[in-house]
Amino acid sequence: MTMGLVESALDPARAVQSEVVPAGEGWLARIERGQTLRIVDLEGNQAVDTLFFSAADPRDRYSAVDTIRVQTSLYLSTGSKLLSTSGASLLTIVADTCGRHDTIGGACSSESNTVRYGHHTKSMHSCRDTFLLTAARSNVPLSKRDLTANINFFMNVPVAQDGGLMFADGISGGGKYVELVADADVLCLISNCPQLNNPCNAYNPTPIRVLVWAAGARS
Amino acid sequence: MARSEEWSRFRLKLPGGGTWSHVLKRHTKLRIVDVDGGANVSAMFFHLEVPAERYNMPDTLKAQYTAFLTKGRVLMSDMGRVLCSIVEDTCGWHDTLCGHSDAAHVESLYGPKPYEHARNEMHRNARDNFLVELGKWGLGKEDLVPNVNFFSKVVAGNEGELAFVSNHSRAGVHVDLRAEMNVLVVLTAVAHPLDPSPKYAPRSVELLVGECPPPTPDDPCRISRPEAARAFENTERYFA
Numbered sequence: 001m002t003m004g005l006v007e008s009a010l011d012p013a014r015a016v017q018s019e020v021v022p023a024g025e026g027w028l029a030r031i032e033r034g035q036t037l038r039i040v041d042l043e044g045n046q047a048v049d050t051l052f053f054s055a056a057d058p059r060d061r062y063s064a065v066d067t068i069r070v071q072t073s074l075y076l077s078t079g080s081k082l083l084s085t086s087g088a089s090l091l092t093i094v095a096d097t098c099g100r101h102d103t104i105g106g107a108c109s110s111e112s113n114t115v116r117y118g119h120h121t122k123s124m125h126s127c128r129d130t131f132l133l134t135a136a137r138s139n140v141p142l143s144k145r146d147l148t149a150n151i152n153f154f155m156n157v158p159v160a161q162d163g164g165l166m167f168a169d170g171i172s173g174g175g176k177y178v179e180l181v182a183d184a185d186v187l188c189l190i191s192n193c194p195q196l197n198n199p200c201n202a203y204n205p206t207p208i209r210v211l212v213w214a215a216g217a218r219s
Numbered sequence: 220m221a222r223s224e225e226w227s228r229f230r231l232k233l234p235g236g237g238t239w240s241h242v243l244k245r246h247t248k249l250r251i252v253d254v255d256g257g258a259n260v261s262a263m264f265f266h267l268e269v270p271a272e273r274y275n276m277p278d279t280l281k282a283q284y285t286a287f288l289t290k291g292r293v294l295m296s297d298m299g300r301v302l303c304s305i306v307e308d309t310c311g312w313h314d315t316l317c318g319h320s321d322a323a324h325v326e327s328l329y330g331p332k333p334y335e336h337a338r339n340e341m342h343r344n345a346r347d348n349f350l351v352e353l354g355k356w357g358l359g360k361e362d363l364v365p366n367v368n369f370f371s372k373v374v375a376g377n378e379g380e381l382a383f384v385s386n387h388s389r390a391g392v393h394v395d396l397r398a399e400m401n402v403l404v405v406l407t408a409v410a411h412p413l414d415p416s417p418k419y420a421p422r423s424v425e426l427l428v429g430e431c432p433p434p435t436p437d438d439p440c441r442i443s444r445p446e447a448a449r450a451f452e453n454t455e456r457y458f459a
Contacts, residue, residue, distance in 0.1 A: 059360040065276075065318030069412055074316070074379035085363050087323060100379075104286070104316060106277020111299030115282050115450045128297075144271045145361035147297075159375040163287040163312070165280055 004078030008095035008179045010036060010213055017212040023205035024125050024194035026134030030055055031182045034215025037091070039190075040177040041098070041154045043206035045170035047193040048153040049107040049127040051146075052082060052090045055185035058142060060084045064103040064149035074159055076101040076151060082180070090186050094218075095179035098172045102157040105167065107131065107150050108195045117197040130191035140187060152193075153178050155200050169199055181218065226250060229428035235421030236343035238352045238407040241428070242267055243398040245458075248306065248431040251406075251424055253370050256390035258422035259414065260369040261319040261345040262406035263353075263362075264294055264302045270358055270403060272298045276315050276365035282446040286375065288313040288367060291443045293450060294396070300454040301447070302402050304440035306431075307395035310388050314368040317381070319345035320412040329419040342419055348407040356403060369394055371411040383413035397431050397440075399454050 012018060015038075021027045023046070031037050039048055052062040063085045068074050070083055078096045081089045106112075109128035113121040128147060135142035154172035159165050194205050228247065232254075233239050243249050251260055266272035275297035283292050290308035293301045325344040332342040346363075353362055370388035373381050396404075409421045434441050434451065441451045 063318065063363075065316060065365045068381065069317045072381045072413075074375050074381065085360065087321065104277055105281055106275065109278075109297065109299070111297070111453065112275075112278045112282065112295075113299075114453060115278070115295065115299045115446050119449065119452070143361075148364050149277050157281075159286040159379070161374055161376065163285055163374070165284050165286045167281070 004096055005099050006078040006095045007097060008038065010038070010217060012211055014213065014217065015211040016214050018209065020207050020209050021190060021192045022207045023192055024130070025192055026130040027190040027210060028134050028138050028140065029188050031186050031188055031212060032215060033182050033185050035182050036179060036213040036217055037182065037188060038177050038179040038211040039153055040175065040209040041172045042174060042209055044174040044176070045154070045172055045202035046206050046208055047155040047195065047200040048208055049191040049193050050151045050153055051131065051189045053142070053146065053187040054084055054088065054090065055187050058140065058146060058187060060086045060088065061146060061148065062090055062151070068103060074104060076103055089183040091180040091182050093178060094181050098154055098176045098178060100156060100171060101178065102152040102155040103149065105152050105155060105157040107191060108193065113197065121197060124196065125194040127191035127193050131189060134189060142189070167198055167200060170202065226427035226429035228430065231426045232423060233408050233426055234423045235408050238348040239426065240352045240355065240403065240405045243402045243404050243428065245398050245401050246431050246433045248395055248397045248429055249404065250393050250395045250427040251369055252391065252393040253310070253388045253422065254390065254425055255422050256388055257386070258388060258408060258424050259371045259411040260406050260408050260424055262367045262369060262404060263349065263364065265362070265403040266296060266302065267401040267403045270356070270362065272296045273362065273364055274302055274367070280315070282450065283444060286316060288315055291439050293440050293447050294367070295450055299450060300457060301399040301450045303396040303398050304434065305394060306397045306440065307393070310370055310392040310394060312372040312387065313394065314371045314373045314411065315365060317368060317373050317411065317413055319349070319366055319368070320409055321346035324412055328417065343409055343421065345407050345409045348409065349405060352405050368411050373413060381413065383411065383415065399451070
């Protein structure tokens, strides 16, 4: 099920929202139940670190471990239901031209950069800094405690049978996208990853486009 | 098996289904023993003074290029520090990818068994146990993060498909954690959420706390990888 390559019939010209998120920037938006969210990897090999929260109760949020356990698969693709901690489906992936997305690799942070790449990287830009700043600038009461294991759209983190884990070259390319329908009113918090120290962005972070279609656009 | 003076601080038998929290002080250690075999212990770890800092599954795994935990590896916080080192492990593989059971899962697998009918033989689940125990420390839903499942093994196939390995843990195996910070440990002895056994039979575990010398410069966990060494440096800077 991991290579669920499915294209979407939705017309970008009919989207109610279409925005470019530059590399290293954040994006926070409310997606209503039934609306469709598409994330486009404009130039290819760009990791898009993403968290979802129930709009009704942001403490009930996307749970990577519940999602992968219930679908008994590590990777996300078409058909994956993104479950919250309480077991509710927040969104479902309905189209995917990339084929596989990671949800165990987490988001980079200033502190984890020091561990992974050396103390000299402490002041480099990171996803969790973007999450904190984007949340702090908003009127949504999200704090560090709300930041948990996220989705890395377009990122490839294969796990071997012997339990080895690696960060592989991306399988994404320019123009590839993933599309999700909201099964509940949700908040979507994105960090368009600024990481320069590993191949998750091909050492060159690039912009993405996010599009939202109204509920009913698929019918 | 365990020299008594080495584990002089604390010793407790936690019955299957039970929950426990404890402040594991820096440079003390916790041994968890699977008494009868087939146990699972779902556990979370927080920095006592600032519990917004906590065990971080992705940071722990990616820094050590592993999808499971065993001897020689460390449990990292989201702040680039070492909460605990795994200094001994006779089991060999502990899961941290699969989360923990909740009430709906336990009822669907084993049927309903509420307190009113079963008294304290009621069916327990990890989620409710965590919420109760976290609540005692002023923590709650915001603090439910990916946990460790000691004594459980889940492997991934080529396409990412997950398979639970039955009969993985044997009677008497144990894992020893050395705290590198003052760590709030919250754990519960209930079945792994992918354990297919249709019988509700959470195993009891023994918990021992003892003295432990600080890690030396050539400590096996510290020198296991340069990433681990830097996480130890970050931890030591916090206490500097």
